[in-house]
Amino acid sequence: MSTQHLVQAEDIVLMHGSHLALDSSSFTLPAGGVTAVIGPNGSGKSTLLQAIAGILEPSAGRIQVLGASVEQMRPRISYVMQSVVYPVGTPLTVRDVVRMGRFSTRGWFKPFGADDRKAVKDAMGLMNIEDLAHRHLEELSGGQRQRVYVAQGVAQGHEILMLDEPMTGLDIVSKRIIDDVVHAETEHGHSVVLTTHDLDEAAAADHVLLLNGSVVASGPPEQVLTREHLETVYGLGALHSPASALVDPPHENC
Numbered sequence: 176m177s178t179q180h181l182v183q184a185e186d187i188v189l190m191h192g193s194h195l196a197l198d199s200s201s202f203t204l205p206a207g208g209v210t211a212v213i214g215p216n217g218s219g220k221s222t223l224l225q226a227i228a229g230i231l232e233p234s235a236g237r238i239q240v241l242g243a244s245v246e247q248m249r250p251r252i253s254y255v256m257q258s259v260v261y262p263v264g265t266p267l268t269v270r271d272v273v274r275m276g277r278f279s280t281r282g283w284f285k286p287f288g289a290d291d292r293k294a295v296k297d298a299m300g301l302m303n304i305e306d307l308a309h310r311h312l313e314e315l316s317g318g319q320r321q322r323v324y325v326a327q328g329v330a331q332g333h334e335i336l337m338l339d340e341p342m343t344g345l346d347i348v349s350k351r352i353i354d355d356v357v358h359a360e361t362e363h364g365h366s367v368v369l370t371t372h373d374l375d376e377a378a379a380a381d382h383v384l385l386l387n388g389s390v391v392a393s394g395p396p397e398q399v400l401t402r403e404h405l406e407t408v409y410g411l412g413a414l415h416s417p418a419s420a421l422v423d424p425p426h427e428n429c
């Protein structure tokens with residue numbers, strides 16, 4: 176019996192206009208658990224998430240999500256961007272922003288039901304932002320705002336949660352909260368794909384995809400986070416990383 180992949184990409188090329196963001200790449204990501212997408216700045220991580228979420232169409236190649244086309248799967252994916260831009264002066268409260276997540280689930284024109292109110296309340300509880308419910312988004316710190324965006328993604332209740340750098344710039348408490356939420360999602364059988372610059376976070380994932388303008392490696396952390404791969408992608412600086420994640424390739428004679 177063949178395993179169903181969360182993502183199956185065949186020779187995909189991703190462009191922003193005439194700018195090549197990800198050169199021809201083929202890889203699979205497993206369904207369930209956490210996949211960490213890593214790589215240097217500009218290596219194509221956010222672009223790849225956009226393609227999986229159906230926001231950016233590949234210029235070549237094919238992406239399938241859970242065996243279906245991206246268009247078919249788009250309503251089943253929650254996607255939380257690195258930074259969300261709302262027009263300056265938009266008087267959105269934290270609760271409004273989290274509620275907006277439900278529109279993608281139930282459509283824009285149906286009135287809110289009890290299930291929507293529960294999803295919003297639960298997501299705000301999980302992200303520990305109930306106290307901020309009536310604050311305006313623009314009054315919040317960067318870390319507080321980040322928690323609101325993740326709550327919006329969780330409120331959607333979809334089986335695939337994609338988070339672009341959810342931990343960047345967060346204090347240890349906020350990181351812990353997001354980490355707990357990510358693992359709660361996987362316990363419900365959902366799949367989480369997140370981008371990160373933290374090799375320790377990547378080492379804690381179930382699967383790692385290493386990018387550098389194309390896919391360099393894809394597999395379990397111990398196969399991807401090797402000195403060889405990291406030196407190739409990051410240069411010698413990787414050796415001075417405090418990450419406990421670095422793995423030496425096995426010696427042939429031991």
Ligand SMILES: Nc1ncnc2c1ncn2[C@@H]1O[C@H](COP(=O)(O)OP(=O)(O)OP(=O)(O)O)[C@@H](O)[C@H]1O
Pocket residue numbers: 191192194195196214215216217218219220221222223
């Ligand atoms: N809207 C855009 N228009 C043109 N080029 C873009 C656009 N967005 C990204 N790029 C380019 O595509 C490449 C990949 O960018 P991407 O944002 O996917 O990288 P990243 O790995 O997520 O980087 P970071 O770690 O800095 O967030 C980069 O060279 C970037 O300059």
